Amino acid sequence: MxxxxxxxxxxxxxxxxxxxxxxxxxxxxxxxxxxxxxxxxxxxxxxxxxxxxxxxxxxxxxxxxxxxxxxxxxxxxxxxPNAHRPHHHLVCARCGAIRDVHPTGNPLADLPDTERFGFTVSDVEVTYRGLCPDCAGA
Amino acid sequence: MxxxxxxxxxxxxxxxxxxxxxxxxxxxxxxxxxxxxxxxxxxxxxxxxxxxxxxxxxxxxxxxxxxxxxxxxxxxxxxxPNAHRPHHHLVCARCGAIRDVHPTGNPLADLPDTERFGFTVSDVEVTYRGLCPDCAGA
DNA sequence: GTTTGACTTAGATCTAGTCTAATGTAGGAT
DNA sequence: ATCCTACATTAGACTAGATCTAAGTCAAAC
Missing domain, CATH: 1.10.10.10 (Winged helix-like DNA-binding domain superfamily/Winged helix DNA-binding domain)
Incomplete structure (x- = not known):
């Protein structure tokens, strides 16, 4: 299975x-x-x-x-469980439900060296927030 | 003051x-x-x-x-307290320290309608993760 | 100066998660 | 097939972070 x-x-x-x-x-x-x-x-x-x-x-x-x-x-x-396909998340601010999303663009490239403060940056998470259809309708 | x-x-x-x-x-x-x-x-x-x-x-x-x-x-x-200038965050995975950063680009525009699942999307947060100079050096 | 509804308090409570010490067991050795 | 033992599991105590409650306090409108 x-x-x-x-x-x-x-x-x-x-x-x-x-x-x-x-x-x-x-x-x-x-x-x-x-x-x-x-x-x-x-x-x-x-x-x-x-x-x-x-x-x-x-x-x-x-x-x-x-x-x-x-x-x-x-x-x-x-x-x-979807650890093998990179993706980001869309979260309902009200009920906490999460959907996987695949935005275009590469935010890692959008962080200039001058904005890294000596950090070793290894990962980006993008979290979109809003209301899911159920919560927006209520 | x-x-x-x-x-x-x-x-x-x-x-x-x-x-x-x-x-x-x-x-x-x-x-x-x-x-x-x-x-x-x-x-x-x-x-x-x-x-x-x-x-x-x-x-x-x-x-x-x-x-x-x-x-x-x-x-x-x-x-x-920096609520009046939009920005994102760079977080140390080890010690939890946070710095404000200002990446280029607009991730909200990077989420196509087909990836919105009927949500009313109102906000994006971008969180860069890595190690701060102190924790990377240790 | 009084009044009053909003603010503050200590401490109980809640939730999510971690830890511990005792017990159980998967799977290699025999 | 059975025995061992290092690793896994358990119940329940514990912790951190946050919230709630009921009683007391006080800023500011009058």
Whole structure:
């Protein structure tokens, strides 16, 4: 069903029921879930899985580069399984929903050396904010 | 000393010792403080000021548009007194330090209609990430 | 100088996340 | 097939950051 599990196994990731379930949840729906939402879905497949394990597993998937952490505001972090195609985010200011977007242009090139203050700049995130159709209609 | 206090008074903002101190802290140093850092500095000027008041006051300054809230990660929010000149941020991935930057280009124009999913897009934030000179050197 | 509604306070509470010590188990060795 | 053990999982305590509450205070309109 998924090559995510294959990739992980290939990297020597010790496979457990809990980790499989977390990976399946992320792989299944290409939306941006919070850790608690991942936990809630995981519990339906494996009732005894604990929150700590979900956090641990998400953290590992992030350091393996298989999943992206998205912290657009002070609500819960969200996890983005679409780590292999670079993209940015469009966030609803009201409900927090996130969509992946692919703007044109290259913002990294738009930051002149004089504006880098000696930093080693390695990454840019562009976050568009607005209201989703549901929240704008209300 | 500052026109921030003038502007606030002009808007009918009820002036209290606590609010003045918070405004002065923000106005004084053009860095990006966390709420607790604001509180710590405020306490040196007005020892009995409470954390709740600092939070309230910061929240009001944000809704008045005098101060910007910057939530670049899951650490504490930071408050940016430079609300009147549009800019973006350069963040140190290690220590969380923030610098204001002014990239060229206009990312809002870089998001085609087909990528807007019916959202009413009103704002873009560009966050550059990297290591500051101190953290890169370590 | 009074009045009053807005402001401030200490501390409880909430949420998201991390840590710990005890227990369980995947998967290599035998 | 079973045994080991290093790694994984667990429940629940803990933390940081932020918000809420109810009681007390005070700026400013009169």
């Amino acid at each position: 998924s090559d995510l599990l294959e990739r992980l196994r290939g990297r020597g990731w010790r496979m457990t029921a809990q980790r499989r379930v977390v990976a399946e949840v992320l792989d299944g729906e290409h939306v941006h879930l919070t850790a608690d939402e991942v936990h809630a879905r995981a519990v339906t497949k494996l009732p005894e899985i604990s929150r700590a394990t979900v956090y641990n597993t998400l953290g590992e998937l992030v350091s393996l580069g298989e999943v992206l952490e998205v912290a657009t505001d002070k609500r819960a972090k969200r996890y983005d | 500052s026109d921030l206090l003038e502007r606030l008074r002009g808007r009918g903002w009820r002036m209290t010792a606590q609010r003045r101190v918070v405004a002065e802290v923000l106005d004084g140093e053009h860095v990006h403080l966390t709420a607790d850092e604001v509180h710590a500095r405020a306490v040196t000027k007005l020892p009995e000021i409470s954390r709740a008041t600092v939070y309230n006051t910061l929240g009001e300054l944000v809704s008045l548009g005098e101060v910007l809230e910057v939530a670049t990660d899951k650490r504490a929010k930071r408050y940016d």
